Amino acid sequence: MKATRLTIALLVAAMTSACSSVDDLIVPTGEYKAVLDNRDAAIDQLHQAQNCCQNIASFTFTPIPADFEQLLVIDGSTPVFTFDDGKSHFLAFQLPQNSGDLKITLAAQIDQSLFLPKVMMLDSQFRVTRVLGSDVFKYEPAKLLEGNRLEGEFTIDRTYIGNPNNESYLVLYTSESKLNETTTITSDAKLMAKSLAVVDPGIKDPVIPHSPWGLVKMSVEDLSGNSGLENLYKPAYQDTIQATVPKAEVAPNKLVIAPAAATAAVVATAPAANQAAALTAAPVATTTVATGTMLAETEAMYNQLIQKAVSSGDIEKAMALSGEAERAGSGSAKQTLVNAIKNSQK
Structure with missing residues (x-):
């Protein structure tokens, strides 16, 4: 010892x-x-x-x-x-x-x-x-x-x-x-x-x-x-996620900022033949407004992601991307979504 x-x-x-x-x-x-x-x-x-x-x-x-x-x-x-x-x-x-x-x-x-x-x-x-x-x-x-x-x-x-x-x-x-x-x-x-x-x-x-x-x-x-x-x-x-309310996942301490999907749920449950019409007629269920004009390259990126989501059959994701792009200032996202849905039915 x-x-x-x-x-x-x-x-x-x-x-x-x-x-x-x-x-x-x-x-x-x-x-x-x-x-x-x-x-x-x-x-x-x-x-x-x-x-x-x-x-x-x-x-x-x-x-x-x-x-x-x-x-x-x-x-x-x-x-x-x-x-x-x-x-x-x-x-x-x-x-x-x-x-x-x-x-x-x-x-x-x-x-x-x-x-x-x-x-x-x-x-x-x-x-x-x-x-x-x-x-x-x-x-x-x-x-x-x-x-x-x-x-x-x-x-x-x-x-x-x-x-x-x-x-x-x-x-x-x-x-x-x-x-x-x-x-x-x-x-x-x-x-x-x-x-x-x-x-x-x-x-x-x-x-x-x-x-x-x-x-x-x-x-x-x-x-x-x-x-x-x-x-x-x-x-x-x-x-x-409201920007003024802190919210983080327990692990890995990550705050995820992403679009709402309320309208997407409505459109995604409609028959394929009626999805484009439902999108045009249905009001957007969000209180967030666009914050300004989006950069051209960013707008093109969103449009490509929307078209890709529709072509893969994920209308809900496409709607979410469209809503996100509109709130960020896109003027073409919604029409891109409508056209993509129509083209997918041909």
């Missing part, structure tokens, strides 16, 4: 002495000591800071590509805004639009303090679609080349490119009310003991205070290039 304790003690001592060098290999925390070690100064600076903007729509949004990967620094030079849950420094990004579904990973780095991440997603009209917090971001202990972190992943839907309801902007901030709270992480000694399958030496787990400043690793991945995409289920449409 004495030999075991001595071994653990030596391992803990070696690990502690090497800790800073290992951390520097994972995240260059040594370069950001002023950010990570000055929580009190950060709180004082936040209280004195003035709002950068009148509203969220007036933020400066930085465009990022679909392969974006960067260590983000939130400090005294980062803009400040008073959100619904208090004042916070923030970073704002404009997401790529012409891409496949996007997987976004955010990992808040834990050192002497922690920036507790919160994410606000906005559509193209700067309306909030959802807010992601403790339901998504979970503590991940240090492992291999990843340090202690609070990490979360979520997916941005790109089923309908050009849809004005698509999530287009991301705002990263923290909750002022959480600055008085802490996060308990697993001690290095406990992690080492677990990896060696030896007795836990009983060292207390560190308690990390939350700070207005911090480091967050952000990466974006375009899932259309994923070799395993064929194993991904993606519904073609579902009932309309």
